[in-house]
Every structure is written in structure tokens, then in C-alpha cells.
Amino acid sequence: MFTLKALQKNKTIKYGVPMLLLVVGGSFGLREFTQIRYDSQRIRKKLDPSLEAKVNVERQPVILEEEYEKIKKLKMDEWKNIRGPRPWEDSRVYQEQQRSQLDEKP
Template sequence: MNSLSAKFQFYSKKRLFRYGLPFLLFVAGGSFGLREFTKLRYQFSKKTTIKPEELEKKGIEMKKPGEVTLESEFEKIKTLDIDNWEPIRGPRPWEQQPQKK
């Protein structure tokens, strides 16, 4: 028993034992800990699809699939006049007018 405590004292003075071993345990333990946290993240982030009937109950209207296309949006952009524009400064929170009741 005395030799075991003597070996422990001998190795506890070494730099590898004092700094390297805790670092390796921290890195290896951290990877296992992160794995558990990511499992929880994906376990509770289950995405479900919402049916159009459910949206209609909430008062949200969906567009038809062929109603909006990339080409139609591109045509809207073509009609914009990008050469003549004026920068408009938005209101700052401290400059906002009090709301009328």
C-alpha cells in the first residue's frame, strides 16, 4: 500500500500527469457530453407539416403552387426604375411620434 501512494506522489509531480491527463479527459468527456446535448436538440425539434385546412382555420391564406413563379417575380423586378431613387431615412426609436388614441 505504501508503494502505491509513493507512485501516486511521484506521478502527481509530473507535468503530463498534472496538465495533460486532465486536458485529455476534458476533451474526451466534452465530446461525449456534446453528443448527448445534440441528441436532445434533435429529439425535441421534430418538425411537422401543417395541412392547408389547419391554416384556413387560423385565418392564413396560402397561394396556389403555380401562382408565384420565379419568372413572374423577375418580371416585377424588370419594371422597377432603379436609376431614379431617393434614400429615405427610417424613424429612430427616440424620434417616433406618440401614437394617437
């Protein structure tokens, strides 16, 4: 009887043990819930086999020299920086103005 009353008055047992149980038990519980989340995402991301075959065929290694040749063929000196329309401007009207200014300049 004496030990039971002493244990009830002890602050470590009264507050510390339940807190420790919540922290340790919560970490295990969260691990299970997050594992369910990642498993469901993995299942949802599975592709149709025919579509997956097409995606895998298109992934070919990029050769640096070939990419350099493609970029070298582009005419980099003939471009002009065109500002996009502001939110209060009508984008179609502004684009037409920019295009007409490009056409007028030699």
C-alpha cells in the first residue's frame, strides 16, 4: 500500500512515463501511416505496359556532340528579345504590335 501511494506521488511516473509512451508509440504509428501513403502513391504511379514500353523506347542517351551540332545550326544572331504583356495589357493586341514592329525593321 505504501509503495502504491509513493508511486502515485512520483512526478516521473505520473507524467514522464505517459509522455515517453506517447512519443515512442507516436513515432511507430506515424511510420505505419506514412508507409501506407507511399505504398498508395507507388500503386497509383504504375503505367500501362504499352505506354511504359513507349516511354522506355524514347529514353536514349544524349550525345553531347550531336546536341552541339543542333544548336550550332540555329541562327542565334537573328533573335530579338520581346517583352511579354503586362497583366493590365491585352496580350493579343500587344503581341500584334510587337510582331508588326519586327516586320517593319530591316
